[in-house]
Amino acid sequence: MNILLFGKNGQLGRELQRVLPSVGEMIALGRSDLELFDLASLRARIRSVKPDIIVNAAAYTWVDRAESEPERAMEINAVAPGVMAQEAKRIGALLVHYSTDYVFDGKKSTPYLEEDEPSPINVYGQSKLKGEKAVQESGASCYIFRSSWIYGIHGQNFLLTLIRLAMEKPEIRVVSDQIGAPTWARTIAHATQKILQSGKMNPENSGIYHLSAGGQASWYRFAQHIVSILTMRLDCPLARVVPIPASQYPSAAVRPANSLLSSDKLERVFGIRQPHWEADLETCMQLWFEEHVETRKPEDSDRGTKS
Numbered sequence: 001m002n003i004l005l006f007g008k009n010g011q012l013g014r015e016l017q018r019v020l021p022s023v024g025e026m027i028a029l030g031r032s033d034l035e036l037f038d039l040a041s042l043r044a045r046i047r048s049v050k051p052d053i054i055v056n057a058a059a060y061t062w063v064d065r066a067e068s069e070p071e072r073a074m075e076i077n078a079v080a081p082g083v084m085a086q087e088a089k090r091i092g093a094l095l096v097h098y099s100t101d102y103v104f105d106g107k108k109s110t111p112y113l114e115e116d117e118p119s120p121i122n123v124y125g126q127s128k129l130k131g132e133k134a135v136q137e138s139g140a141s142c143y144i145f146r147s148s149w150i151y152g153i154h155g156q157n158f159l160l161t162l163i164r165l166a167m168e169k170p171e172i173r174v175v176s177d178q179i180g181a182p183t184w185a186r187t188i189a190h191a192t193q194k195i196l197q198s199g200k201m202n203p204e205n206s207g208i209y210h211l212s213a214g215g216q217a218s219w220y221r222f223a224q225h226i227v228s229i230l231t232m233r234l235d236c237p238l239a240r241v242v243p244i245p246a247s248q249y250p251s252a253a254v255r256p257a258n259s260l261l262s263s264d265k266l267e268r269v270f271g272i273r274q275p276h277w278e279a280d281l282e283t284c285m286q287l288w289f290e291e292h293v294e295t296r297k298p299e300d301s302d303r304g305t306k307s
């Protein structure tokens, strides 16, 4: 089994690089290997590698910036995945693609199901929805996994921003009237690995799946939990977390009030149950502590200060 992975340096891409070699021989590409605006090179690379599975973890994920550069968001989130899907169809490969809760407007009061009608309220969501459609319309065998509020110990995400701000500021104001499920990139990668190894990837099962952590939280609740874990582990003053309505946090892109995705279909078809977000956050932060706090030996703090 040959796998071609795009977006190897992203939050999810890094985690996929860890687990996909157990599924097959993998070639992993980042932006410096292949620029996705260059569609001719994209086609040529897929044709030369001739993978059995294409996994696309690359995306334009700047939600606010997308409002002012919609063409760039569309190129990466819609046009490039469409080309990957056309090429997958041409060579009979399977395409695994990722999408987002932001394809919905957030007006529903319960978790979104795969059959709910998307209606994105920002450019990023529109570009991701176009990407889903381009992939589906290609006729390739494809799996589209929609997730939400992705974090990890690398890259740019809410968890790492909160850790930094909690140590720098006396107070952090966080939106409390938008809910979703914070989802660890590693959990998505593990689910992808299990699905690819399940032997259940037949044409009847292909399509869209929601894949996000169990439970629900507001950004405020997510922040509170991060700071409470930090408080238990660090002996230093940390910021107070203050809830605010989204109306007091102006941003270029509007975000849905309800980002909850039901992962029931994933469990029904593949028998994969997603862990609760709190349990995953605790495990992920343990890794962060191991990498950033506990590995520092006492003599490290003296280094450079001794004469």
Ligand SMILES: NC(=O)c1ccc[n+]([C@@H]2O[C@H](COP(=O)([O-])OP(=O)(O)OC[C@H]3O[C@@H](n4cnc5c(N)ncnc54)[C@H](OP(=O)(O)O)[C@@H]3O)[C@@H](O)[C@H]2O)c1
Residues within 6 Å of the ligand: 007, 008, 009, 010, 011, 012, 013, 030, 031, 032, 034, 035, 036, 037, 056, 057, 058, 059, 060, 061, 076, 098, 099, 100, 101, 128, 146, 147, 148, 149, 150, 151, 155, 156, 185
């Ligand atoms: N982040 C979230 O909260 C979230 C929520 C729901 C769904 N998703 C979806 O989940 C998937 C993975 O997201 P993520 O958080 O892992 O994203 P990420 O960390 O932003 O990584 C995206 C990767 O795409 C690459 N990329 C961007 N533009 C490119 C271009 N023009 N050519 C080649 N590569 C390019 C980036 O390369 P560079 O490193 O060089 O920039 C980066 O490595 C995406 O489909 C995203 O839409 C994300």
